[in-house]
Amino acid sequence: MSSSPTSPLLYTQATAPQRAQLVHYLQIRLQLHFPSLPAHAFVRALAEFRPTLWFIGTQLTLAPHDLLQLVQYLSYSPELPLLDPPLFCQPALELAQYVLRTSELTVSALTELASRRDTRCGPGLGALLRRTARLYPLAEQVVQAQRWDLPGCPQLSLGITGGGPAPGSPVVERLLQHLAPLAA
Numbered sequence: 001m002s003s004s005p006t007s008p009l010l011y012t013q014a015t016a017p018q019r020a021q022l023v024h025y026l027q028i029r030l031q032l033h034f035p036s037l038p039a040h041a042f043v044r045a046l047a048e049f050r051p052t053l054w055f056i057g058t059q060l061t062l063a064p065h066d067l068l069q070l071v072q073y074l075s076y077s078p079e080l081p082l083l084d085p086p087l088f089c090q091p092a093l094e095l096a097q098y099v100l101r102t103s104e105l106t107v108s109a110l111t112e113l114a115s116r117r118d119t120r121c122g123p124g125l126g127a128l129l130r131r132t133a134r135l136y137p138l139a140e141q142v143v144q145a146q147r148w149d150l151p152g153c154p155q156l157s158l159g160i161t162g163g164g165p166a167p168g169s170p171v172v173e174r175l176l177q178h179l180a181p182l183a184a
Contacts, residue, residue, distance in 0.1 A: 007055040011046060014053055014060075022046065022053060022060045026070070034074055041077045049073055088142045096142035103167035106132040111164050114175045126180025133176065135168030 014022070023042045030037075051066040062070060074080075088096075110133055113119050121129065165171035 009053040009055065009060070011050040011053055018053070018060055019043070019046065022062075025060060026062075029067075030071065030074070033071060034077075034080070037074065037077060037079055041074065041079050045070060045073050045077070088145055092142055093146055096136075096139040099136050099139040100143065100167075102132050103134065103136065107167050107172055108164055110172065110175050110179065113179055119179060121180040123180070126176070129180060130176055133167055133172050135166075 009018070011019075023039055023046065026042050026046075027037075027039060034041075049066075049070055051062050051070065053060045054063060055061075061067075106129060110129055113121070165175070
């Protein structure tokens with residue numbers, strides 16, 4: 001096999017010494033992410049993942065997207081302790097904030113709709129309001145697990161000014177029942 005700067009090698013075609021070299025490289029490269037993860041966890045992950053290996057000179061490495069997928073895979077290794085609270089990536093935090101903000105906006109709109117006389121919703125709008133006005137415990141868990149007190153952390157988004165009922169509360173359920181009664 002040639003060792004040009006970007007020579008690909010399928011994992012299944014790699015020799016035992018090449019696989020060992022890759023495991024050693026990954027343990028060093030990912031030391032800060034997985035300081036206590038044993039070599040056999042890397043071996044197992046690579047055997048299951050089977051990424052394309054790349055030679056850079058004589059060093060074997062992974063393409064950036066394969067390395068990212070391997071890190072995500074390794075983060076679920078049974079050898080790692082469970083984090084309490086768990087750590088979530090920035091996109092998960094942004095999605096959780098989006099979901100919670102959507103719930104707050106829905107409840108605000110629901111309150112406006114309910115204040116109008118003789119307003120009723122059709123089944124589609126009723127279903128949308130019911131779905132988006134409820135609590136999302138996972139979204140709350142993601143936001144609560146975020147460290148907001150560290151330098152460089154994202155800002156905690158503020159709720160809707162003016163208060164109003166909380167998503168999923170009995171008040172919201174009564175408003176929903178008034179605007180979009182469920183068929184009995």
